[in-house]
Amino acid sequence: MRTLEHPDLSSIQLDAVLAALADPVRRAIVLQLAHGHSDQACIAFDLPVSKSTATHHFRVLREAGIIEQRYSGTAIHNALRRADLDSRFPGLLDAVIAAGLNAV
Amino acid sequence: MRTLEHPDLSSIQLDAVLAALADPVRRAIVLQLAHGHSDQACIAFDLPVSKSTATHHFRVLREAGIIEQRYSGTAIHNALRRADLDSRFPGLLDAVIAAGLNAV
DNA sequence: ATCGTTGTACGATGGTCAACGTACCACCGC
DNA sequence: GCGGTGGTACGTTGACCATCGTACAACGAT
Numbered sequence: 001m002r003t004l005e006h007p008d009l010s011s012i013q014l015d016a017v018l019a020a021l022a023d024p025v026r027r028a029i030v031l032q033l034a035h036g037h038s039d040q041a042c043i044a045f046d047l048p049v050s051k052s053t054a055t056h057h058f059r060v061l062r063e064a065g066i067i068e069q070r071y072s073g074t075a076i077h078n079a080l081r082r083a084d085l086d087s088r089f090p091g092l093l094d095a096v097i098a099a100g101l102n103a104v
Numbered sequence: 105m106r107t108l109e110h111p112d113l114s115s116i117q118l119d120a121v122l123a124a125l126a127d128p129v130r131r132a133i134v135l136q137l138a139h140g141h142s143d144q145a146c147i148a149f150d151l152p153v154s155k156s157t158a159t160h161h162f163r164v165l166r167e168a169g170i171i172e173q174r175y176s177g178t179a180i181h182n183a184l185r186r187a188d189l190d191s192r193f194p195g196l197l198d199a200v201i202a203a204g205l206n207a208v
Numbered sequence: 209a210t211c212g213t214t215g216t217a218c219g220a221t222g223g224t225c226a227a228c229g230t231a232c233c234a235c236c237g238c
Numbered sequence: 239g240c241g242g243t244g245g246t247a248c249g250t251t252g253a254c255c256a257t258c259g260t261a262c263a264a265c266g267a268t
Binding site: 091100 | 196
């Protein structure tokens, strides 16, 4: 089974998290995840970029510790690491999601 | 009297705010401002960059709507736009400051 | 075994941006 | 006036990154 590398809780860096969230495409992914999209494959997200670019963004989010990705067949199950982020940077994710919902 | 342009409350963009906060030098500025540095001139901040680079970072923060800059003689009075940010993106600034304090 | 689905690797390209030095401007005090 | 201090403008450089197409790998279903 293929596995994907994730930073563990203690090595999630604020720098990486903020840099990841600074991109609108990645925020769109986070918003859709927060909105109940969590079982979908990457390809099911509504993103204005090509497949290879989407892969890149999912990877950045995963390596920043914002999402968890697990293979489920050929597809990938994506989930927000809400509890981890809330424990490490309390309020940050909620603030971004709330702000994003207003904006969109 | 020289004046500096600031976005008004309604035109503060999440995109710009997150992009501004993604840089460690700019987060250092925000942290020092949140820590009571608010009356100092730009040059009084403890930053690991040259004067011209510091100017650049202060400008990015101002244009993102994160700080307010007002001339006071030749020097500039810097202040966090805490109330504006809290009203537009509740919790965001606090989360970044709290996370930054842990990290530093 | 073969095909379609899903995602990745790779290389290229164009744009953005942080950093710097230098020259300069604006104001204050003397 | 004239120097000094605080900030800015400008041009440059190097790095990083978002984007893409194409080719490919892994898996499921038939």
